[in-house]
Amino acid sequence: MTGLPPLGWLQAFEAAARTLSFTAAGHELGVTQAAISQRIRLLEDRLGQKLFVRHPRSLSLTPAGQAWLPSIQDAFMRLGEGTSEVFGGVVGDAQVTLRTTPVIQQNWLAPRLPAFQRAHPEIAVRLVSAIWPDDFGPEGADIEIRYGRGDWQGVDAVSLGEESMLPACSPTLAREIAEPSDLAGHTLLHAVGFAVGWPTWLEQAGQPGLEARCPSLTCDSQVMTLALAGQGGGVALTHRRLLEKRDDLVAPLSLAVPSDEGFWLVRPARRRPRAEAARLWEWLVGRVSS
Structure with missing residues (x-):
């Protein structure tokens, strides 16, 4: 794997991992449940590992997903802080x-x-x-x-x-x-x-x-x-x-x-x-x- 996955895929993972719901993640990001599912599938293909376990009516994170989530959330928080510090009144x-x-x-x-x-x-x-x-x-x-x-x-x-x-x-x-x-x-x-x-x-x-x-x-x-x-x-x-x-x-x-x-x-x-x-x-x- 070379380079980072697209930002939209990372956003979909963070929202779905936090809510444990593709539907809720779609509502949060303003896209359909199918779009979230597709982005997660593309991200998993890119990484070569599953991030979620799909149950009949729920989701859970795999060990890899659990381990990766804090890094993604910290990265988004730092990105937001940096944007606020540099650009201020956006x-x-x-x-x-x-x-x-x-x-x-x-x-x-x-x-x-x-x-x-x-x-x-x-x-x-x-x-x-x-x-x-x-x-x-x-x-x-x-x-x-x-x-x-x-x-x-x-x-x-x-x-x-x-x-x-x-x-x-x-x-x-x-x-x-x-x-x-x-x-x-x-x-x-x-x-x-x-x-x-x-x-x-x-x-x-x-x-x-x-x-x-x-x-x-x-x-x-x-x-x-x-x-x-x-x-x-x-x-x-x-x-x-x-x-x-x-x-x-x-x-x-x-x-x-x-x-x-x-x-x-x-x-x-x-x-x-x-x-x-x-x-x-x-x-x-x-x-x-x-």
Whole structure:
């Protein structure tokens, strides 16, 4: 193999490897799923190795693909940084990309961002959704709001504050729940991926094992558990801050179990932020306690 593969092929690989979807990569790059598939096939032919394992309804990276991906992402990041440093105010510089989970977008950002837009109408904010920890990373985003312990490498991180978990449900259902034992028989809505779940909360409430006497419904995000809870579909365990701006949910019980995980504002540490991204960062930091 001589020379680098075409840039379009590398872009297709990076997007498909990050999303593990040719369709999602096509949407991101503005081309069809077939075009992404063709570029990946040409790239694999050029390299002489497979980069993806094609499953019936999903993709996974081969060991070669996993090993190569960080180098490609780092190269794109360095190319973007170099372009910004040399050319500065290129078209699109005023757009700031903010990536976070849908539940934070709906419950924390939505009540606050309109004020930023009114104060800075010249800055276009682009929101990008992420659900799983692997969805996050410095590539493609100026700022992120992540969930975890704040121990990520290579980033500046500002905590949104200490976090705790407590039950939430519709006002109608809340009338039936005066103490933890009243949860028996009610559907418990579980959101995966959090250190504090229903078993932990119930143990702290003096009701260990009560979840065995409750119907269970598990979702892959808090967006759905809160939506179900708001419709009277059960009781969700959620972060206290996510109840602040909602009128369809109440906390029927006061016990809030502290978590060593929380929400963090994050940006790449080694990248000098553009003026527009720095302005949004400073504005968000100022709203941490509001």
